Amino acid sequence: MVGGFIRYQLSSYVRSLTFIPPLTLFIGWIILFYTYSGVPIMSSYAVTCISLYLVMTWVAMNVFALEGESEMNLLFVQLPSKRDYLWGKWVVCFLIALILGFIAMVYPLLLNSFKETPQFVHLSLAIYGHLFFAVFGILVGSFFSNSKVESKKFAWLSVMLVIAISIAQEGIIGKAYIFKWILLPLPPVSQILLHFTDETLEIGKGFWMDTAWVVFYSFICLLVIIRMFYRKGR
């Protein structure tokens, strides 16, 4: 991995100032959300997970749109390979996700906002949830940044649609089971949220099956985006 390129991307992202709206919105929301203390642990973390999903999609779209065509062409030649360009972008997105995820998880702990003391299982699930919601956000953002969608406006609308449907998919499937298969390509958000219950937390076979699907889904998405990235250059 090229450390120089990550420094290049981070500097460019910070100087572009495009980080201000999503990060301000996210941090502002976290502060507002934890204004009241005595809130349930997992439900609150579920809300911050969804917020992270939205914000990371936004951040990923911005990071992938940092360069104009001519700068990107130069970077393709300057870097040892095109693969480094894509992975460098993902590393930058992931570093931002780590910071935001850390804030989302640690802020209520510092303020003692929860109605009970979080146990190890709560924190483990929260880390797992924030991690994969951030990954989903990055994947959705990367997908639409590397698709051949001509209009930027249309790409943003598609992103919003995908996010909204993926969050609401459990309810949609509840109404009509056929949507379970139609919505399969969307991020399996509900397979994570399902386990964010404030009743007795149980890490059983169901959890591991869902986790396996989440990991498998993320891996397949990664491969699809890599393929799309290379095809875009043809």
Added chain:
Amino acid sequence: MSFILEAVQVNKEIDGRQILQNISLECSNDTRLLIRGKNGSGKSTLLKILAGITEPTSGKVEGSARKIGYVPEHFPENLRFKVKEYLLLTSSFQGGSKASIEKELIKLTQMFSLEPFLHTSLKVCSKGTRQKVGIIQALITKPDLLLLDEPLTGLDAESQQILIRLLREEQIPIIFTSHEEALVTNLAKEVLQIENGQIMIQIGKAASQKRIRVEYRMREDLKGLPVSQMHLDGNIAVFTVEGDVSDHVLRELLRKNCSILEVKELK
């Protein structure tokens, strides 16, 4: 024989339009290849394919070149870096030694008189300064191959001479496009003409052509002249002649009492 770079049967189609057709070329250690053609003939696209920026629709590009230096025709205008910062960052991508990169940076910035701009934001630099940065970023890592797309664009006369001298001295194979006669005559060893997306290779030193417009008295005066093309309009003749015989043609025409109306260099 292994080549620094080899393009085999390369085709490129963009939005259903055939840009390049069956382009094949080889680049070895002493290559100084000029790619020529009209605007929109696909020269820049070919350079981008050779640089690995864009993939050919069919065909392949392969070779032993690991580091390629690429100078685009238009260096990006909105880079969020200062000159020195940009050059150090981008040259670190290939993982070379920091000391050798800094040494090369000092040498090249001195050569192109860029020292006063090292801490200037690229956004506020002039087009010429940005073009110099574009050239330095390609040379600084000591590439195995240089791909230059109209490298003299925006450079002042002095910088053009410096670049031409530098490229002549460097033992790096070069593939370039240029409409500047100075670069063509001083650097090109071979010319690859692109017409309608296809190539016509002209091996040997690139020779420029000249267009000569004359007023003649008798048609017989024009016979036997080594011209490539001739158009007659009344008592005005327009010749296209190879650069190396143009002086001879002019002398002959003057000897035959023709009036030279215009001599124009063709690119």
